[in-house]
Amino acid sequence: MSRKEKHEKLVVMGVITSAHGIRGEVKIRSFTETPEDIAAYGPLLLDDGPQEVEILRLRPTKGAFIARLKGVEDRNAAELLRGCKLKLPRERLPEPEDEDTFYYSDLVGLKAIKRDGSPGGEVIAVHDFGSGDLLEIRPEGARETYYLPFTKEAVPQVEIAKGRVIINPPKELEEDALKRTGSGRHKQRRQKKNKARQAQKTPSDDAEKA
Structure with missing residues (x-):
């Protein structure tokens, strides 16, 4: 390994x-x-x-x-x-009991698919800088990334078993990441919102996680 x-x-x-x-x-x-x-x-x-x-x-x-x-x-x-x-x-760790709750580690590496079925890149990290969870996504063909709020509006579906999330990103976020890839500028951090979690419940629940 x-x-x-x-x-x-x-x-x-x-x-x-x-x-x-x-x-x-x-x-x-x-x-x-x-x-x-x-x-x-x-x-x-x-x-x-x-x-x-x-x-x-x-x-x-x-x-x-x-x-x-x-x-x-x-x-x-x-x-x-x-x-x-x-x-x-x-x-x-136990499996989440809430279908809208996920471990950060389960989200990293998922393919990002846009609502129209076109490829949107890959989830490379999950962050919480203080005001909610953000998926860090690297678009197809880009070295740079952008941050997408982990909300129902921006991420309407999470399909762990299929290895993907369905995303609804503002067009300008993807375009900016691609432009920065071309120009070699460093990525900029954006704001956040929502709900994923690294750890939950207690082992005494016998269905816990972290």
């Missing part, structure tokens, strides 16, 4: 943003639907592995959690984990 294939099977559950105090605690930002559920999934991979960490205790702080990790006993050890993403293999 290649590193890329391995990475695609992992779902980001959270990220260690900094060390906290002198006793080895860290600050974690959780991406699970119920934030404290990040501690309920058992050992989590650091980045793409193979190293794992287990969250022993969590306590809330503003916009994050302070966590005690198994085997991390001092600030020096905690500092080494700064910026590490906490991941879980996709197969350990």
Whole structure:
């Protein structure tokens, strides 16, 4: 299995943003639907592995959690984990119960098909910069990308089993990406909206994910 294939099977559950105090605690930002559920999934991979960490205790702080990790006993050890993403293999996560909810990892790589049936490119990433989910799409024949709000209007259908999403993009977004491909300019970020998620529910539901 290649590193890329391995990475695609992992779902980001959270990220260690900094060390906290002198006793080895860290600050974690959780991406699970119920934030404290990040501690309920058992050992989590650091980045793409193979190293794992287990969250022993969590306590809330503003916009994050302070966590005690198994085997991390001092600030020096905690500092080494700064910026590490906490991941879980996709197969350990339950399927979404809501048909309009998806894991980010399930959306990446889907073909984008326009409503008229013509090819629209590929979903290369899913982002949330603060005001909703965005699909990052690379149009056919382009190196550059554009951001499409993950809303019913812009993305009326998601067909995971068929490996595609049906999109309704403003014509100017595609044209701009193609122009920037031709001119060599860097891509520009756009605004967002909607609903996909990296992690949801708790393993106790016995049909969970992240």
